[in-house]
Amino acid sequence: MYYxxxxxxxxxxxxxxxxxxxxxxxxxxxxxQKVDLLESYxxxxxxxxxxxxxxGPSKGTLTPKEFADLFEAKSVxxxxxxxxxxxxxxxxxxxxxxxxxxxxxxxxxxxQGAGVLLVTKLRFGDANTIMAQGGIQGADKENDSPSTHxxxxxxxxxxxxxxxxxxxxxxxxxxxxxxxxKLGVMFDKDSDGTMVSIHGGGTxxxxxxxxxxxxGGEIMKTLxxxxxxxxxxxxxxxxxxxxxxxxxxxxxxxxxxxxxxDFLVVRAKTVILATGGAGRLHVAGFPTTNHYGAxxxxxxxxxxAGVPLEFMDTIQYxxxxxxxxxxxxxxxxxxxxxxxxxxxxxxxxxxxxxELETRDVxxxxxxxxxxxxxxxxxxxxxxxxxxxxxxxxxxxxxxGTIKERLPAMYRQYQRFDIDMAKExxxxxxxxxxxxxxxxxxxxxxTTIKNLYAAGEVAGxxxxxxxxxxxxxxxxxxxxxxxxxxxxxxxxxxxTPGKLTLDHLKRFHAELAEVGAADNRVAPMLLPEYRRxxxxxxxxxxxx
Amino acid sequence: MAExxxxxxxxxxxxxxxxxxxxxxxxxxxxxxxxxxxxxxxAFCGACGTVYRTQDDYRLKVGLACQEMVQDDMYLSExxxxxxxxxxxxxxxxxxxxxxxxxxxxxxYRCLACNTCTKxxxxxxxxxxxxxxxxxxxxxxxxxxxxxxxxxxxxxxxCPAEIVQYNVALLCRRLYSRHIAPEAKHLEARVKEVxxxxxxxxxxxxxxxxxxxxxxxxxxxxxxxGD
Numbered sequence: 001m002y003y004x005x006x007x008x009x010x011x012x013x014x015x016x017x018x019x020x021x022x023x024x025x026x027x028x029x030x031x032x033q034k035v036d037l038l039e040s041y042x043x044x045x046x047x048x049x050x051x052x053x054x055x056g057p058s059k060g061t062l063t064p065k066e067f068a069d070l071f072e073a074k075s076v077x078x079x080x081x082x083x084x085x086x087x088x089x090x091x092x093x094x095x096x097x098x099x100x101x102x103x104x105x106x107x108x109x110x111x112q113g114a115g116v117l118l119v120t121k122l123r124f125g126d127a128n129t130i131m132a133q134g135g136i137q138g139a140d141k142e143n144d145s146p147s148t149h150x151x152x153x154x155x156x157x158x159x160x161x162x163x164x165x166x167x168x169x170x171x172x173x174x175x176x177x178x179x180x181x182k183l184g185v186m187f188d189k190d191s192d193g194t195m196v197s198i199h200g201g202g203t204x205x206x207x208x209x210x211x212x213x214x215x216g217g218e219i220m221k222t223l224x225x226x227x228x229x230x231x232x233x234x235x236x237x238x239x240x241x242x243x244x245x246x247x248x249x250x251x252x253x254x255x256x257x258x259x260x261x262d263f264l265v266v267r268a269k270t271v272i273l274a275t276g277g278a279g280r281l282h283v284a285g286f287p288t289t290n291h292y293g294a295x296x297x298x299x300x301x302x303x304x305a306g307v308p309l310e311f312m313d314t315i316q317y318x319x320x321x322x323x324x325x326x327x328x329x330x331x332x333x334x335x336x337x338x339x340x341x342x343x344x345x346x347x348x349x350x351x352x353x354x355e356l357e358t359r360d361v362x363x364x365x366x367x368x369x370x371x372x373x374x375x376x377x378x379x380x381x382x383x384x385x386x387x388x389x390x391x392x393x394x395x396x397x398x399x400g401t402i403k404e405r406l407p408a409m410y411r412q413y414q415r416f417d418i419d420m421a422k423e424x425x426x427x428x429x430x431x432x433x434x435x436x437x438x439x440x441x442x443x444x445x446t447t448i449k450n451l452y453a454a455g456e457v458a459g460x461x462x463x464x465x466x467x468x469x470x471x472x473x474x475x476x477x478x479x480x481x482x483x484x485x486x487x488x489x490x491x492x493x494x495t496p497g498k499l500t501l502d503h504l505k506r507f508h509a510e511l512a513e514v515g516a517a518d519n520r521v522a523p524m525l526l527p528e529y530r531r532x533x534x535x536x537x538x539x540x541x542x543x
Numbered sequence: 544m545a546e547x548x549x550x551x552x553x554x555x556x557x558x559x560x561x562x563x564x565x566x567x568x569x570x571x572x573x574x575x576x577x578x579x580x581x582x583x584x585x586a587f588c589g590a591c592g593t594v595y596r597t598q599d600d601y602r603l604k605v606g607l608a609c610q611e612m613v614q615d616d617m618y619l620s621e622x623x624x625x626x627x628x629x630x631x632x633x634x635x636x637x638x639x640x641x642x643x644x645x646x647x648x649x650x651x652y653r654c655l656a657c658n659t660c661t662k663x664x665x666x667x668x669x670x671x672x673x674x675x676x677x678x679x680x681x682x683x684x685x686x687x688x689x690x691x692x693x694x695x696x697x698x699x700x701x702c703p704a705e706i707v708q709y710n711v712a713l714l715c716r717r718l719y720s721r722h723i724a725p726e727a728k729h730l731e732a733r734v735k736e737v738x739x740x741x742x743x744x745x746x747x748x749x750x751x752x753x754x755x756x757x758x759x760x761x762x763x764x765x766x767x768x769g770d
Contacts (some may be wrong), residue, residue: 031762126582126590140733143767147745154749155761163750171742174733181727184634184717186686193725204764212690217587218716221694225713229631237578258578291583327565327612331585341769356769407691411666412586415610526576534574 001325001418002380006347007426010377013349014387014424021343022395026354034361041364041371044314044464049284054516056303056507057447062313066281070300073520074508077242077254077263079501084244084254087499088264091117091233092490093483094253096240096298097274099127100216100472101455103223104479105272105444105486106232112487116232117266119255121239121275121525122293125224128277128456129475131291132216133334133408134200135208136180136476137469138173141197144205146170153470156202156358157435157463160311165461168442169470172477177209180476185222186211198339200468202358208469213334213408216472238264239297239525243271243305244499249449250305251497258525267499269490270450272482273298273438274475277456279431280527283315286431287330297523298457302438304507307446310459311436316466319344319362321430323385325416330430334409335359335468337388341396345387345424346375352386360465363429370428377426385426394421433471435462444482450493452486454478549615566593566608566619580623584609589695592665595619605697607665625696627707632714639718641680648711651678653704660698660708666691670698670708677715685712686719 003011029037039045050062055072063071093109095102098120106118118124139149149170154161177195181187188196188210200208211218227234237258244252250271255264275298279290288294303309320337322328338344338355344362346352346369353365369386370376376384393401402421403410413420437459444452455475462470528535549562551569558573567581582590591608598616608621630647637643645651651674660670673688689712698708736742749757 028766031758122582123588123590126588131583131585131587138730140727140730142729145745146737146742147749148764150746150749151757151761151764154757155764159754159758159761167746167750171737171746174730174737177727178730178734181730182635182721184719184721186690186716186720186724187727189724189727191725193727194729195727199767199769205767206769214587214691217693218690221713222717225717226634228629229633231631289585291585291588292577292581326563327568327610339769408587411691412610415586526578528576529568529571530574530576531572 001416004380007377010347011424013347014345014389017349018389018391021351022392024351026351028354029357029361037364037368038360041367042360043284043317046284050313054514055510057306057308058312061309064283064312064315066283067278067296067312069520070296070522070524071303072511072516073522074511075242075304075504076521077501077504079504079508082501084265084499084501086265087267089117089266090496091115091266091268092270093486094119094266094268094271095274096253096272097276097455098124098234098236099274099276099455100129100220100223100475101479102274103220103227104476105274105454105483106227107223107230108480108483109487110230110232112484114487114490117235118227118232119235119238119240121237121258121297123236124234125220126291126293127220128290128294129216129472130220131289131332132472133213133332134336134339135210135215135469136177136472137200137203137207137467138177138209138473139170139205139207140174140177140195141205144207146173148205149173149207152202152204153462153467156467157465159463161463162460164442165440168481169461169474169477173473176473176476176480180219180222183222183226185218188212198336199356200335200339201356201362202467208339210336213336213406219472240301241523242501242504243301243451244501245305245503246498247500247502249497250451252499265499267496269493270452270486272444272452272454272486273302273457274454274479275457277434283431286317286429287321288431289318289321289330289332290431292527295524295527297525298453299437300523302446302451302453302457305451305503306448307438307451309436310439311464314435314464315431316359316433316435317363317429318432319359319366319429320388320427322425323383323428324379324426326379326381327416328412332432333388333425333427334406337390337393337406337409340393340401340405343389343392345389347377348375358465358467366429379426383428385428387424388427389424390420391422391424433466435459435464435466442481443485444478445485450489452482454482549613551613552618554620555618560613562613562615564613566606566611566613567591569613570608580608580621586610587693589693590623591621592695592697593619593621594697605663605665607695622697622700625700627696627699627710629707629710634717634721637718639682639722641678643718644677644711644714647714648706650704650706651711654678654706655704657703659701659703663697663701665695665697666693668692673712673715674706674708677711682715682718683723685715689715
């Protein structure tokens with residue numbers, strides 16, 4: 001790989017301090033230092049990133065501008081004239097989203113005897129779940145307990161979490177791991193069956209379970225396979241474009257077939273939004289680790305229908321996004337690298353933060369190193385970054401550890417002729433996770449009857465900062481819970497609901513009143529990565 | 544410094560693109576907006592398997608569009624979907640033997656050991672080796688060797704025996720994990736403890752605490768040493 005002279009010189013300094021760093025103990029920050037660091041450097045505390053919402057159930061709350069643009073946008077559907085009289089699908093439970101939460105929900109809903117339809121914008125499995133590398137938490141060891149897990153989650157979330165949701169998360173965790181084990185997820189285990197578990201940022205026990213560093217991939221492939229085996233109906237490339245209500249409760253959804261450009265009507269007794277996250281909005285211009293379809297669609301749908309949002313003013317920036325080579329910009333360097341002993345090092349070769357602080361603190365420390373302290377390394381394309389010294393891992397655990405326990409990472413860098421067992425890598429924070437989302441109860445139901453939400457689209461579980469390994473856990477825990485609850489509710493509803501877009505009429509009227517919408521429409525569905533020159537020349541001939 | 548440009552042929556059509564882009568970003572530069580053929584953009588989902596050839600070379604090469612750099616005179620096509628056979632089974636009822644694989648995917652018998660699948664793998668997996676392991680009933684080896692599979696489908700697209708390797712691999716991993724790998728006994732024990740309500744009181748008391756109390760507890764918690 002090509003390195004500038006500045007980079008090469010700095011790499012030498014990193015090498016020369018390695019021996020010292022191997023035994024160097026850095027303390028955890030005390031609570032005051034932590035708050036000070038966050039408030040000075042974390043993007044959540046930069047005023048200009050946010051604005052107050054002008055409409056909807058969370059009117060007046062601070063939201064990143066990129067989200068607000070979508071929440072204050074119209075639907076392309078005209079609620080007065082849109083024809084809902086032809087029902088294309090009639091189901092008990094409609095699951096919207098084909099990631100981990102959607103798959104878990106569909107499996108559990110079907111197990112309760114419900115007729116299930118799963119619809120998804122891209123392919124079944126195209127989701128942030130499949131990209132999750134590092135692991136899944138669960139307090140299953142002797143020296144650990146769900147209460148200890150609770151405390152870690154709560155402190156990590158800066159004490160803002162919804163206690164009932166945290167309780168559900170930590171108490172279901174062992175059962176969720178057992179369920180996945182039984183379905184045949186290939187967890188890392190010792191020869192006696194003991195799950196291999198390591199630390200993640202902010203864990204007080206080694207509670208991170210993994211399937212090498214394809215943990216989410218292995219879980220997603222297994223759940224998807226099981227859904228196919230059990231004959232669950234799946235419609236791909238057909239996102240929900242709008243929910244259908246009877247004015248108050250949810251009764252179905254309008255699908256948009258992205259390949260034939262037509263709309264379809266689903267009548268459903270209950271609907272589960274499992275549409276995932278929003279990294280592709282690129283809040284404050286950050287790159288992202290998220291998949292192509294992470295555009296906040298479910299948040300928009302739920303919000304218009306009347307579900308309040310929680311903690312939308314907090315975004316998780318993963319501290320270690322790839323910063324070089326540029327082709328990898330923003331992609332995840334799993335926290336497991338630090339869990340295994342990888343060290344964050346500045347241009348002088350010095351560590352500047354204990355590596356297993358929570359993600360918000362780590363991100364803020366890296367930003368401080370690159371901004372105020374000017375101790376970052378500049379890449380050829382002008383980005384600032386710090387080193388993640390991966391060689392420490394091989395020194396600590398033996399040669400070959402990286403290839404063995406971080407195969408995805410190793411391959412990722414090999415593709416660009418970087419051997420991370422022999423060279424440190426460059427990292428900078430990247431938009432990773434939306435800590436907030438639609439408000440839910442522990443069974444997954446939102447404040448709108450018969451509408452459920454699970455996974456990243458839901459908020460409250462992680463407070464203002466999520467810990468590593470609690471997202472994979474969250475999607476399965478709340479996916480399962482929503483699936484069960486939505487199926488049970490559906491069984492009690494005998495007559496099909498009335499299909500209207502009355503909620504949209506109300507929302508459009510509210511927009512008109514405050515003059516908020518301009519010409520924007522939402523949901524976004526796909527991000528735009530074509531050049532402005534191309535878009536300017538585009539003619540509206542074919543869709 | 545003027546940008547270095549390359550000519551690429553997307554399904555036969557020429558575009559000038561900067562030469563330091565991946566295939567995916569180069570196609571977006573050229574004006575494509577992906578619907579299919581683009582998923583995670585980070586080599587985890589297998590949506591963007593690509594077949595390409597360079598000028599003066601008859602050989603077909605493979606890569607993931609999100610990872611592979613463009614080259615001058617590159618002729619490429621994404622294969623965003625492959626209609627491979629997927630058997631239905633209940634992993635619970637199966638035994639981790641060759642018979643389980645062959646009953647659901649009898650075409651595995653037809654493997655010619657030509658190694659075309661291995662050459663077609665953008666993840667550099669020893670695909671033929673794991674198919675042969677599955678055929679011998681070495682399910683553990685098949686599971687281990689296939690672990691990094693993204694299910695992009697390029698192997699199956701090239702296989703003269705019409706084996707759908709990635710589905711065989713997933714079956715093997717599920718068989719191995721369910722029936723060969725030893726069970727996590729500590730997990731089973733913990734699930735029972737949770738069901739019996741062992742932690743309910745502790746959690747209820749944590750839930751009842753105000754922020755100051757719980758913060759005090761959090762800041763004082765002992766941290767297990769790392770590995």
